[in-house]
Amino acid sequence: MNPLAGYLILSAFLFAIGLAGALTRRNAIIVLIGIELMLNAANLNFIAFWRFGEHPEAATGILFVIFSIGVAAAEAAVGLALIIAIYRHYKTTNIDDVKSLKG
C-alpha cells in the first residue's frame, strides 16, 4: 500500500472525528476542540502531500503548516475569549441557548 494512503486515511479519520464533535456536542469548548481537530487533519494532509509529492526538497509544506498552526493558535485564543465573554453574558456555554445576536 502507498504510504500516502495511510496518512490520508488517518487524516480523514481525524477530520471525521472533529466534524462529529463539532456537530453533536453542545458545549462550546468541545465544539472548538472539534474544529481544532479538523484543522489539524487538514494540516496532516498538507504534510503528507508535501512529503510524498514531487518536490519534497523544498520546504513549502512544512512552512505552510507552521503558519497554519500559528494562525490556529491565534484563532483558538480568540475563540476561547469569545466563549468566556458568552459565558459571562449568558451564564452558560451551551450553544443551543446562544442563538440570538441581540445582547
Added chain:
Amino acid sequence: MPWIVKNLWLIPVLPMLAAGLSALAPQRARKFSASLAIGSMLISFLLALCAFTQALAHPEAHQVFNFNWFQFGDQWLQLGWLLDPLTAVMLVMVTFVGTLIFIYSTGYMSHDQNFTRFFTFLSLFAGAMLGVIIANSLLLLFICWELVGLTSYLLIGFWYHKPSAAAAAKKAFITTRIGDVALLLGMVWLYSQTNTLLFYDDGRGCMEASQLGLMGSRAAHFGIAISTAISLLIFAGAVGKSGQVPLHVWLPDAMEGPTPVSALIHAATMVAAGVFLVARVYPLMDTGVGQIHALHIVTWVGAITAIFAASIAVAQNDIKRILAYSTVSQLGYMMMGIGVGGVAVGMFHLITHAFFKALLFMGAGSVIHGCHEEQDICRMGGLRKYMPVTFATYAAGMLALCGFPLTAGFWSKDEILHSAHGWQISHVPFYLGAAGALLTAFYMTRQVFYVFFGNCRLHLGKTTASEQRTLEHAGVSAKEHPHAELHGEPHESPLAMTAPLMILAVFAIGLGFVGTPAWPWFQKFLGAKTEGFTHETWVLMGISTVIVFLGMGIGWWLYGRKPLEKSEQPDPLQVMRGDIFSVLQNKYYIDEVYEKTVIAFNAWFARACDWLDFWVWNGLVQLVSYVIIGLSWVNNFFDVFVVNGGFDGSCKGVNAGGALLSRLQNGRVQNYLRIIGIALAALALLLIWGWHPS
C-alpha cells in the same frame, strides 16, 4: 345728490336693527326692547320728515340712488331707492302711525309674557314695510314685500297656542302667496321685456317712457298688450296683499292677532302695500293699447270689493271683524280711486284711512282691553260712561270712516266718488261706491250704538270664555290678572293707550284739509291735475252728505232708538230679514265655497299625489333599491370568495414559504455546519462517481 336721498336706506334699516337687537335681548328686558323699537321708529320718523322736505323741494323729480348688487352673465343686477312724493307721504304716514301704535302696544301688551318677541316682530315688520316704500327696484320691493308677509304671519300667529290664531296665520300666509306667485311671474316677465327691474333710472327704468312705449305697443295674446298683461300679474299680487275679492278671506281671520297688530298691519300699512304697489307701477298700468286696460280691471275689482265687504260688515258681531271687513271695503275704494282717478286720488284715501282706521282699531283694542278681552259687541254697551276718552276718539274715527262732512274720510271718499262719476267707461262703479258708502255709515253707526250706547250687557263678575283663553295664552293665570280687583267694571285704558288715540283723532278729523277741492295741495304734490270747485263738485258733495246722513239715520233708527236689553236678543236686522242676514253673517259663504272647491280639490289632488307617490314612485324606487341590493350581494360574494380568498391564499403561501426558509436561519451555528457537512459529502460523492471528464 342730497344727503337724505343717499341715506334713505337708514329709514327701514333702523327698525330692522332694533328688531335684531331685541331678538337677542332676554325676555325680561321689556323696557329695553320697547324703547329700542319706539326709538328707532322715532328716528325713522325724523328721517322721513327730512325726506319729505326734500321731496317738497323737488316734487316733480324722481330722486334715485342705484347701485350694483351682483353680476350674472354679463349683466349687473341693480337695486336702489327712490324718493318721490309718493314715497315721501307714505314714509311719513307709516313711521308716524307706526310710532303711535308702538307706544300703544306698550300699554296693550303689558300683561303678555312674550313682550320682547312682540316688539321684535313689530320692528321687523315696520322695517320691511318701509323697505317696500323706498324700493326703486321691483326686486327689492318684492324682497321686502315677502318680509312683510312673513312678519304678518308671525304677528297674526303671535298667540300661536290658540288653534284659531295658528290657522289664521297660515291662511293669511297661503292666501297672499297665491297673489305673490303672480307678482313674481309679472316681475320675471317685466325683466325679460326690459332687462331692468329699476323703476326709474335716468330714462332706462321700466316705469319710464321709452320702455313703456316698447311694451305698450307689443301685443301678447288675446289682444292684450304686454304691459297690460304684466300689470295684471302685478295687480294680482296687490289683490292678495290688500285683501281684494276674491283673495280677501285672510284679512278678517287675521284679527286673531293682537289688536295693535291689526291696527298696524291690517289697517294702516301692510294691506296698504298692495294699493301702494299699484300706485308705484301706475305708469305701467296706464299704458298699453288693446281691448282690455289694466286700470279698468283695477277699478272693477276695487268697486266690487268695496260694496261686497261693506255688506258683510253689516252683519258681523265681532268688534274687530267689523273693522276688518270695513278695511277690505275701504281698500276696495282705494283701488277704485287709483283706477278711475289716478295715483293721487287713491293715495289720498290711503293716507286718511290709515289714520282713522288705526284709530278705530286701537279704540277697539282699548274697548277690548277695558272689557276684559270681550270682543262680541252684543255683550258690550253703555261703555260711553266708563271709557269717555275711548268713546270720544272712537267717535271721531267712526265719523271719519263714515265720511261725515268735513272729516278726513269725507274729503278723500268724495274725491274717489267724484272721479268715479267722471269715469268714461261706466257709471256702475260710482253707484257701487255710493252704496258702499251708505253701508259704511250704517254699519259703523250700528257698531257704535252697540258698543257705547244703551245699558251695559257685559257678563259681569265672571271671566268670559274667550277671556280665559286669551289669558291662558298670554301666560297669565286668571288670579294674577292685574285687573282682578276691578273685574266687573269696564275701565278706561292707561295713558299709553289713550294718548295715541287722541293724537290720531286729531288727524282723523283734520287731515282731510290738505286735499280739499278748495286747496288740493296733496293732489298737486302727487302730480295730479285738479279742477277746484265746480258745479259738479258741489252736487256730489251734497249727494255724499245725504248718503252719510241716510246711513247713520237708518243705523240710529234700528239700533239707537231702543238699544238691546240683553246680549242674547237677536239683531233687529235679523228679525226683519233673517235669510239675508244669515247670508251676510256667513260672509256669503265664501269660506265654505272655497272649502268645497279649492281646498277640496287641493286635498283630493294631494291624496292623488300621495297615492301616486306611494304606489308608483315608491314602487319604482323600491325596485331600483332591490336591484341594487342584489347586485351588491353578487359583488359581496365575488369580493369575499374570489378577491379576498385569492389574496388570502397567496398570502398564506408566502407566509409558509417564509416560515420554511426561516428555519435555515435559526441562529444555531451547528445547523449551518451540518448543512455544510452534508453538502460537502454530497459534493465529494458527486466528484467521485458522477463526474466524468470527457
